[in-house]
Amino acid sequence: MSEFLTDAVAFLPVLARGLATTILLTVCALAVSLALGLVWALMGMSHHAPLRWTNAIVVNTVRGIPIIVQLFCVYFVLPDWGIDFPPFLAGVIGLGIAYSVYQAENLRGGFESVDRQLVEAGTALGMSRGMITRRIVMPLGLRTALPSFGNTTVMLLKDSSIASTITVAELTRSGQLLAISTFKNGTVYVLIALLYLAASIPLAMAVRALEKKAAWR
Amino acid sequence: MIELSEVAKAFGARQILRDVSFTVEAGEVACLIGPSGSGKSTILRTINGLERHDAGTITVDGTLLSDKSLPAIRRKVSMVFQRFNLFPHRTVIENIIEGPVHVLREDPEAARTRAVELLRRVGLADRADAHPGQLSGGQQQRVGIARALAMQPRAILFDEPTSALDPERVGEVLAVIRELAEDGMTMVVVTHEIAFAREVADRALFIDEGVIVENGPARQVLTAPSAERTRLFLDRVLRPH
Numbered sequence: 001m002s003e004f005l006t007d008a009v010a011f012l013p014v015l016a017r018g019l020a021t022t023i024l025l026t027v028c029a030l031a032v033s034l035a036l037g038l039v040w041a042l043m044g045m046s047h048h049a050p051l052r053w054t055n056a057i058v059v060n061t062v063r064g065i066p067i068i069v070q071l072f073c074v075y076f077v078l079p080d081w082g083i084d085f086p087p088f089l090a091g092v093i094g095l096g097i098a099y100s101v102y103q104a105e106n107l108r109g110g111f112e113s114v115d116r117q118l119v120e121a122g123t124a125l126g127m128s129r130g131m132i133t134r135r136i137v138m139p140l141g142l143r144t145a146l147p148s149f150g151n152t153t154v155m156l157l158k159d160s161s162i163a164s165t166i167t168v169a170e171l172t173r174s175g176q177l178l179a180i181s182t183f184k185n186g187t188v189y190v191l192i193a194l195l196y197l198a199a200s201i202p203l204a205m206a207v208r209a210l211e212k213k214a215a216w217r
Numbered sequence: 218m219i220e221l222s223e224v225a226k227a228f229g230a231r232q233i234l235r236d237v238s239f240t241v242e243a244g245e246v247a248c249l250i251g252p253s254g255s256g257k258s259t260i261l262r263t264i265n266g267l268e269r270h271d272a273g274t275i276t277v278d279g280t281l282l283s284d285k286s287l288p289a290i291r292r293k294v295s296m297v298f299q300r301f302n303l304f305p306h307r308t309v310i311e312n313i314i315e316g317p318v319h320v321l322r323e324d325p326e327a328a329r330t331r332a333v334e335l336l337r338r339v340g341l342a343d344r345a346d347a348h349p350g351q352l353s354g355g356q357q358q359r360v361g362i363a364r365a366l367a368m369q370p371r372a373i374l375f376d377e378p379t380s381a382l383d384p385e386r387v388g389e390v391l392a393v394i395r396e397l398a399e400d401g402m403t404m405v406v407v408t409h410e411i412a413f414a415r416e417v418a419d420r421a422l423f424i425d426e427g428v429i430v431e432n433g434p435a436r437q438v439l440t441a442p443s444a445e446r447t448r449l450f451l452d453r454v455l456r457p458h
């Protein structure tokens with residue numbers, strides 16, 4: 001046990017740097033996934049059939065490809081076409097795209113839960129469809145979607161470990177390198193597991209606090 | 218002010234409105250009464266285009282309702298809903314200025330000043346910063362009426378404004394509507410409050426199965442109806458439970 005503790009103290013600085021990258025990667029990918037997810041969700045609810053079809057194709061394609069393969073596509077395939085991203089950015093883009101379809105689902109669930117009668121109240125006031133979306137459906141729907149954002153973000157935090165496969169020096173990869181060089185697999189991977197847990201529990205708590213704040217009645 | 222001529226409406230294969238024609242003059246209060254499912258809400262909702270009618274014409278304040286004139290029509294008529302339909306994420310005053318500021322592009326400060334005045338008129342001056350969820354049903358409906366008035370409409374449509382209220386809250390809402398009537402506001406009110414309709418309405422229309430069975434002076438239709446169906450309906454509504 002005391003050996004575990006001395007090793008842990010020695011490894012923590014390296015792993016902490018990895019964790020910082022993991023968190024940054026998660027936050028950036030989260031932003032990309034939300035922005036893209038919003039586009040998909042709005043396209044999916046559009047009154048223009050071609051927009052809905054495009055959306056269905058994109059969503060089903062992205063959903064049907066494993067995240068690791070999507071990351072490989074961004075990191076290894078795009079350079080063939082002259083688009084070359086550094087690992088971290090490739091990770092953000094790949095994870096952002098992969099998660100955008102889940103976010104779209106979360107958002108759509110939220111938007112569709114908005115009481116139709118409130119939409120009618122806006123319509124009766126003379127609001128345009130866009131105005132109703134922006135001022136009624138989005139603010140109310142986002143609140144309803146908040147719990148599902150929390151779950152998705154915890155999943156994203158864990159799946160950000162897949163970026164280790166494209167050499168992003170996040171928590172998992174830092175740990176792998178450490179384990180290879182020290183042969184202390186047990187200590188390293190237990191620490192990694194604890195650090196992921198330590199990052200996801202406050203996240204879940206933050207989401208719960210936000211939910212409480214957003215409950216206006 | 219509001220004129221419907223041979224308006225028809227079907228939902229799928231079901232004909233909901235047939236040959237609905239009536240006129241509401243400026244300053245007049247018309248009450249629509251009739252059994253549940255007879256098409257009263259649908260009539261109101263065709264007037265501001267929440268439902269599109271299949272045939273006939275609807276004219277509001279000289280403007281013929283069409284896809285093109287719809288925005289103009291919606292500026293002329295406001296609507297008050299049975300379930301209030303206030304925006305739960307906005308405060309009382311924000312609910313009231315939503316239309317004036319974002320649809321009519323009024324100056325927010327001016328809209329706010331007018332909203333405070335309207336809140337005073339409906340007796341809720343002290344609740345401007347409350348959220349709808351913190352208000353009783355009667356208070357919410359009075360905010361709903363203030364929100365309708367804030368658009369400075371030529372006419373207001375009320376769809377069973379007191380049906381969702383506790384009995385002891387009905388009076389406060391009817392009092393506000395009564396005052397509007399005294400001020401000469403043109404109103405079409407769907408209601409089951411027959412006593413109120415007798416007192417406030419100029420005209421009463423009895424609707425059954427999407428047809429206007431009777432249309433005449435409120436006092437006559439509601440106390441001495443000429444159609445048997447109206448009489449049976451009134452007996453049923455007025456009979457103490």
Ligand SMILES: Nc1ncnc2c1ncn2[C@@H]1O[C@H](COP(=O)(O)OP(=O)(O)O)[C@@H](O)[C@H]1O
Nearest residue numbers: 228229233251252253254255256257258259260
């Ligand atoms: N959007 C709709 N789709 C299909 N049927 C509808 C719709 N709205 C109303 N109806 C039907 O039309 C009839 C008249 O409804 P409504 O105008 O709400 O009646 P009322 O307000 O007199 O109770 C009812 O039978 C109702 O079920």
Ligand SMILES: [Mg+2]
Nearest residue numbers: 257258259377
């Ligand atoms: Mg109705």
